[in-house]
Amino acid sequence: MAKAFDLIVFDWDGTLMDSTAHIVHAIQAASRELGLPVPDKNRARHVIGLGLVDALRYACPELEPSHYQEMVAAYRHHYLAGDHAIELFDGVREGLAELRDSGVFLAIATGKSRVGLDRVLQETGIGEFFDATRTVDECHSKPHPSMLEQLTDQLGADVRRTLMVGDTTHDLQMANNA
Template identity: 35%
Template sequence: MTGLRLVIFDVDGTLIDSQNLIVAAMTDTFGAVGRPVPPRAEVLQIVVLSLELAMARLAPDLDAAGIDALVAAYRAAFLRLRSQTGGEAASPLYPGARAAIEALHARPEVLLGVATGKARRGLDHAFAAHGLDRFFVTRQTADTHPSKPHPAMIEAALAETGVEPPRAVMVGDTSYDIAMARAAGVAAIGVSWGYHAAEALLAAGAAQVIDGFGALEAAIDTIWGQR
């Protein structure tokens, strides 16, 4: 068994606070096609899903062509709003995120990865805006995998790094993140500042829910000590 360990992060709602940009883009999208705008809380519940699945949840009466039109409109609205507000200003890192990433990256046995509902283009833009490129050795995105909670993203991250499931941890803010991890045989830590309540994360199987990045290393070490 390899001596390496792997910490996999979700992005939106876990590392990056993108909710205002996402809600604004959804508002523009539904307005552009003449449909009622979904409530903010409903939008935030589906953030982690692939765009196609998210739109199907928000507009269940539409056929495939209608969903495709929503997806295209959202992508255009998101890019326009992001360019207007600026990369880092549009979606800032949550407090303590950078320090936690740097601390884990400094541990020679720990590799870092992401499993996100973003497309690769969006992830690359976010990482460039925040200077995060050098930290993450495996990056799994929605345009090359089934939507969460399917375990494909985590399975690919494990395969790329050679790390076995007991030596990996997933960190996420939604029940989809937690369910994905559990389906891949990986322990999961929930964060309370994202899109799903702590109760939902625990019900999905999170080993622990933390209230700040300052508690992350200890939570990870507790899980690995138990395994």
């Protein structure tokens, strides 16, 4: 039987790693720290998958552009303070191994920074399963299709035989845009 897909691309946060609540908490804590209105959980959760500046622009619309880097630093401080406790979803390692053994290419398209993705791949030990990765440092933020376009080009995969696996509308929109 022919395989249905040549390439499966995964989002990271909320898809492979159970980090949603931690990200929401870090956005809310950074907002409090900077004296901004604290976004509710739904507003903070909606930005997961976007690049950090785009995410903060939406989650904290009162934030002046001149203070974006201050907010980014505060967010990273709060996120990194507890990210060692975040775990992969149950079955991720086994599922990736099974997919890899089936001969399909595996990749990651994430709103994380390159440093952040490399760190969690090292910490979780699952970097070996992926043939390629793209971060917001290297491409436009989701929902722009550049992450998927670059991954399919690099791996010689047809975008029509590529599956995007994610947990947000940003992931779905990126796939549709590609």
